[in-house]
Amino acid sequence: MSASPLPVITVPIALDERSYDILIAPGLLDAASSWQGLPKAASALIVSNETVAPLYLERVRAQLGRHYARIETVVLPDGEQHKDWASLNAIIDKLLSTASDRKTVLVALGGGVIGDMTGFAAAIYMRGVPFVQVPTTLLSQVDSSVGGKTAINHPLGKNMVGAFYQPQRVIADLDTLDTLPPRELSAGLAEVIKYGPIADAAFLDWIEANLNALLARDKAALAYAVQRSCEIKAWVVGQDERESGIRAILNFGHTFGHAIETGMGYGEWLHGEAVGCGMVMAAELSVRLGPMPAEFAARMRRLIERAGLPVVGPKLGTERYLELMRVDKKAEGGEIRFVLIEAMGRAGMHSAPDALVAEVLDHCTA
Amino acid sequence: MSASPLPVITVPIALDERSYDILIAPGLLDAASSWQGLPKAASALIVSNETVAPLYLERVRAQLGRHYARIETVVLPDGEQHKDWASLNAIIDKLLSTASDRKTVLVALGGGVIGDMTGFAAAIYMRGVPFVQVPTTLLSQVDSSVGGKTAINHPLGKNMVGAFYQPQRVIADLDTLDTLPPRELSAGLAEVIKYGPIADAAFLDWIEANLNALLARDKAALAYAVQRSCEIKAWVVGQDERESGIRAILNFGHTFGHAIETGMGYGEWLHGEAVGCGMVMAAELSVRLGPMPAEFAARMRRLIERAGLPVVGPKLGTERYLELMRVDKKAEGGEIRFVLIEAMGRAGMHSAPDALVAEVLDHCTA
Numbered sequence: 001m002s003a004s005p006l007p008v009i010t011v012p013i014a015l016d017e018r019s020y021d022i023l024i025a026p027g028l029l030d031a032a033s034s035w036q037g038l039p040k041a042a043s044a045l046i047v048s049n050e051t052v053a054p055l056y057l058e059r060v061r062a063q064l065g066r067h068y069a070r071i072e073t074v075v076l077p078d079g080e081q082h083k084d085w086a087s088l089n090a091i092i093d094k095l096l097s098t099a100s101d102r103k104t105v106l107v108a109l110g111g112g113v114i115g116d117m118t119g120f121a122a123a124i125y126m127r128g129v130p131f132v133q134v135p136t137t138l139l140s141q142v143d144s145s146v147g148g149k150t151a152i153n154h155p156l157g158k159n160m161v162g163a164f165y166q167p168q169r170v171i172a173d174l175d176t177l178d179t180l181p182p183r184e185l186s187a188g189l190a191e192v193i194k195y196g197p198i199a200d201a202a203f204l205d206w207i208e209a210n211l212n213a214l215l216a217r218d219k220a221a222l223a224y225a226v227q228r229s230c231e232i233k234a235w236v237v238g239q240d241e242r243e244s245g246i247r248a249i250l251n252f253g254h255t256f257g258h259a260i261e262t263g264m265g266y267g268e269w270l271h272g273e274a275v276g277c278g279m280v281m282a283a284e285l286s287v288r289l290g291p292m293p294a295e296f297a298a299r300m301r302r303l304i305e306r307a308g309l310p311v312v313g314p315k316l317g318t319e320r321y322l323e324l325m326r327v328d329k330k331a332e333g334g335e336i337r338f339v340l341i342e343a344m345g346r347a348g349m350h351s352a353p354d355a356l357v358a359e360v361l362d363h364c365t366a
Numbered sequence: 367m368s369a370s371p372l373p374v375i376t377v378p379i380a381l382d383e384r385s386y387d388i389l390i391a392p393g394l395l396d397a398a399s400s401w402q403g404l405p406k407a408a409s410a411l412i413v414s415n416e417t418v419a420p421l422y423l424e425r426v427r428a429q430l431g432r433h434y435a436r437i438e439t440v441v442l443p444d445g446e447q448h449k450d451w452a453s454l455n456a457i458i459d460k461l462l463s464t465a466s467d468r469k470t471v472l473v474a475l476g477g478g479v480i481g482d483m484t485g486f487a488a489a490i491y492m493r494g495v496p497f498v499q500v501p502t503t504l505l506s507q508v509d510s511s512v513g514g515k516t517a518i519n520h521p522l523g524k525n526m527v528g529a530f531y532q533p534q535r536v537i538a539d540l541d542t543l544d545t546l547p548p549r550e551l552s553a554g555l556a557e558v559i560k561y562g563p564i565a566d567a568a569f570l571d572w573i574e575a576n577l578n579a580l581l582a583r584d585k586a587a588l589a590y591a592v593q594r595s596c597e598i599k600a601w602v603v604g605q606d607e608r609e610s611g612i613r614a615i616l617n618f619g620h621t622f623g624h625a626i627e628t629g630m631g632y633g634e635w636l637h638g639e640a641v642g643c644g645m646v647m648a649a650e651l652s653v654r655l656g657p658m659p660a661e662f663a664a665r666m667r668r669l670i671e672r673a674g675l676p677v678v679g680p681k682l683g684t685e686r687y688l689e690l691m692r693v694d695k696k697a698e699g700g701e702i703r704f705v706l707i708e709a710m711g712r713a714g715m716h717s718a719p720d721a722l723v724a725e726v727l728d729h730c731t732a
Binding site for chain 1: 408451455458459462463465467486489490491492493494515517520522523526527528529530608692693700
């Protein structure tokens with residue numbers, strides 16, 4: 001590899017003894033420095049999927065081989081529909097059948113699904129072993145890198161079983177985004193866009209001005225988008241690691257989005273697509289409940305559409321949407337709680353009359 | 367219920383924001399004060415088993431009914447062999463199918479198996495909901511009440527999947543021990559006895575002097591045994607919540623014991639029986655590795671036998687024992703680590719030559 005023209009950006013995540021660094025740059029997979037100083041152990045286990053493993057597994061194995069005597073691998077089927085007990089068990093079974101001990105380092109090589117499952121396996125194997133995130137999608141670089149949320153899905157709801165568990169390091173190699181299908185690039189942009197309305201009005205302006213560069217995979221633009229997204233998320237999570245308060249604002253668009261994902265069946269819509277469309281709905285609800293002006297919903301819809309994301313939700317029926325949203329983790333005592341925009345760059349949790357939600361669903365589905 | 371002749375003993379467990387109280391006394395199940403001040407929620411879920419539910423479930427439900435609008439129940443089959451993914455899933459499925467939210471309070475009503483599984487379910491459902499332990503066996507009152515260890519078993523090893531997760535409160539009603547089969551009372555005494563050699567020589571003297579009263583289920587004797595065991599465990603865990611150092615001494619007898627349990631198949635020996643026999647082996651190894659005198663092993667063997675516990679292990683074969691102990695969570699890089707007694711009331715982690723372990727196994731199995 002030639003030397004990278006871009007410097008390695010480090011975003012430190014400060015969580016006391018659970019602190020770690022996010023490294024962001026092209027060329028990180030093959031840079032020895034990316035892999036130095038990880039926890040010592042006799043073995044490491046790389047968890048990847050059938051799409052990502054052929055592209056990057058051997059390169060990661062080569063780097064890890066300098067630090068660990070034994071490198072095991074688990075390659076899972078690709079897709080959100082495999083974020084389940086069976087895949088989790090495959091990781092646990094591999095750990096046990098290779099007599100992996102409580103120092104074994106797990107390495108998640110892939111997107112958010114691989115990261116979530118590997119992190120959860122690391123959280124519960126022998127009550128906790130270290131793990132490293134190597135996110136290879138834009139969505140996982142901007143979203144899963146910060147916050148320590150790990151989980152699997154359940155037929156009755158998304159991310160219903162999981163743990164808060166922090167990685168030892170996140171290695172976000174921007175070159176891995178070159179192989180990302182356009183649909184997944186767009187899905188990642190949904191989470192980037194999210195950080196604007198909830199926390200940083202200037203960042204939303206920047207995204208609007210640089211969306212074409214992002215879609216063209218310009219490395220400098222991607223580096224800044226990943227860095228700023230991680231910084232904002234770290235700022236939010238740092239105030240509320242276990243999601244008892246402000247952290248919930250990161251779920252802007254997610255209450256509607258999760259309903260779409262569960263209602264359609266996992267794997268039909270990408271998570272980022274559902275969130276993109278969910279943000280259109282949440283923006284619409286923010287306008288209808290007040291005090292955001294109608295122009296805000298129109299602006300969000302334009303940007304989300306330009307990013308290549310769906311802006312019209314599936315017709316599941318209002319009752320089905322409401323039922324799905326009532327089992328959302330943010331619901332309490334059966335009352336749905338929405339993250340709504342209160343002013344550009346500021347969000348809060350609100351309930352809304354079912355009739356108003358029905359209006360939004362009517363307006364935003366077809 | 368008439369007023370209890372014994373005062374309610376409270377053992378505070380200080381773990382910063384995860385602090386809680388252990389209540390110890392007869393008559394606690396039906397005392398309104400036992401159930402006051404728990405986290406507010408719309409619903410609670412009682413998890414119990416087929417043996418304990420007919421005895422106590424309705425009484426617990428009646429008390430909880432004063433505080434929670436909806437009380438759900440899951441009754442699992444009884445036994446260590448059911449501490450598995452299937453039972454864990456039954457709890458998770460019940461939570462999801464009743465649309466339980468992230469404030470739902472789980473109540474573990476039963477022994478260590480119910481406590482471990484319910485605690486683990488609470489740790490991972492929606493990444494963590496509150497739970498209350500109502501231990502109904504001596505073993506769970508002295509052992510599971512402190513430390514926050516939750517887990518399920520795996521065909522390849524015991525407690526291999528789990529989490530550190532603290533309850534909101536432990537309600538140890540000594541009257542529930544009246545219905546305990548003698549074999550289970552003895553199994554509980556194994557963990558009580560354990561606290562003597564590892565941490566408190568005077569407590570070992572007290573147990574020897576009061577063993578008959580304990581076997582006769584004298585409430586005052588049981589109250590002190592539970593209190594002192596919880597205090598010692600709290601003192602150890604308080605120094606090392608995540609088991610990176612001193613906490614491992616609580617596993618005195620457990621490396622051999624886990625090998626017996628796994629080797630025989632879960633459910634053949636009770637956990638406390640395996641630990642009792644494992645302590646005989648560990649005492650023997652402490653003597654052979656030095657510096658404990660031979661009298662120590664003989665004393666431990668006499669006391670464990672008087673408590674109604676097995677002192678001779680199954681003939682699994684030395685190689686099988688070693689193989690089983692090498693996958694123990696305390697093993698590192700394939701080396702078995704034993705908790706051995708260094709002086710009466712003090713324990714430490716040691717490795718031992720396979721040949722010496724073989725001698726001990728030869729001496730202690732038949």
